[in-house]
Amino acid sequence: MKFLGIIVVVITGALLVYTTGDFPSWSxxxxxxxxxxxxxxxxxGMHETAAPNIVTAVLADYRGFDTLFETTVVFCxxxxxxxxxxxxxxSPFTECQYRHKATGITVRVKHDRKMSGSxxxxxxxxxxxxxxxxxxxxxxxxxxxxxxxxxxxxxxHGHHSPGGGFQGGVILGASIILLAISHDLRTALDRLGxxxxxxxxxxxxxLYAGTGALCMVLGLNFLDYGALARxxxxxxxxxxxxxxxxxxxxxxxxxMAALIWIYSNVSSRGNYDEGL
Amino acid sequence: MLWQLDLVILTLVVATAIGAVAIKDLLGSAxxxxxxxxxxxxxxxxxxxxxxxxxEASVGAGASTVFFVAAVFRTTRRTKD
Numbered sequence: 001m002k003f004l005g006i007i008v009v010v011i012t013g014a015l016l017v018y019t020t021g022d023f024p025s026w027s028x029x030x031x032x033x034x035x036x037x038x039x040x041x042x043x044x045g046m047h048e049t050a051a052p053n054i055v056t057a058v059l060a061d062y063r064g065f066d067t068l069f070e071t072t073v074v075f076c077x078x079x080x081x082x083x084x085x086x087x088x089x090x091s092p093f094t095e096c097q098y099r100h101k102a103t104g105i106t107v108r109v110k111h112d113r114k115m116s117g118s119x120x121x122x123x124x125x126x127x128x129x130x131x132x133x134x135x136x137x138x139x140x141x142x143x144x145x146x147x148x149x150x151x152x153x154x155x156x157h158g159h160h161s162p163g164g165g166f167q168g169g170v171i172l173g174a175s176i177i178l179l180a181i182s183h184d185l186r187t188a189l190d191r192l193g194x195x196x197x198x199x200x201x202x203x204x205x206x207l208y209a210g211t212g213a214l215c216m217v218l219g220l221n222f223l224d225y226g227a228l229a230r231x232x233x234x235x236x237x238x239x240x241x242x243x244x245x246x247x248x249x250x251x252x253x254x255x256m257a258a259l260i261w262i263y264s265n266v267s268s269r270g271n272y273d274e275g276l
Numbered sequence: 277m278l279w280q281l282d283l284v285i286l287t288l289v290v291a292t293a294i295g296a297v298a299i300k301d302l303l304g305s306a307x308x309x310x311x312x313x314x315x316x317x318x319x320x321x322x323x324x325x326x327x328x329x330x331x332e333a334s335v336g337a338g339a340s341t342v343f344f345v346a347a348v349f350r351t352t353r354r355t356k357d
Contacts, residue, residue, distance in 0.1 A: 026323075055327040056327075162330045167327075167334050170334040170335050171338075173339065174334070262343065263343065266343060275346075
């Protein structure tokens, strides 16, 4: 069976390599893509959308439908992880461990007389994996605000530099995951709870689709941001630029929430108690 | 761009890709996959696709490695086959 698999892989790979010969060579000015659509984006993109970064203009404006459904795919991934993995109800652990903060002594408490949350001088720790590293925790705590600030910059500055909703959202989500890794999952969930994951994820997709629907209500096509000019009191070109920003914020919210949602479910086996 | 640099990165892409599939240790496989993503990110940056490189760096090398490590941590570290 394994041998058969190798043969299939080799044949498919050889066919793929063979067909790449028919592609136009890299950065060929005579290729169909370079003669047909790209010149329009390069020459008129700036005048039509007021976004100097052509990639952002194409991603969020000219090809807005693609990005809308990419965001929906991310949302679906989060929802599917939730439905497959989430176990409602009590924690399956029969005993919990608590650490005395000043001395580092660990105590075990049976589940039926569980202390609630962090208990004065005691803090709840994970049973399987309990790092107690002051350097990592402090370094991460200092680093996280700057990571989040950078993520906001990436989202807001997507018109002018590489970046946008997806990248900024991933960085925002990664900052919360860093908090969960350096401390524990419960610390991260205290900051951004389970309900917030679900709500933010849906709100992001809704913001995107809602902007498109609003354009339709105002009399133009779905996701044609020029229609927003009437509400924003700017000319249609600037309205398209602002529309891109709104949509990018929606993508960022959805991606950030989906990332944390998936991580919390996967790392805690769905019980949201003891995570990585 | 320097063709030597291209060659080194392409070799590393192929090496990490084969390593990630062949290795028995799943944690090592996840880390090799992160290295693969980072090499792909460098390749995109060399080709001038900075936005794609940025996405690859944040999603491929960052987020998906964390997901793999979390999944390995909650399942098993050795493959059965």
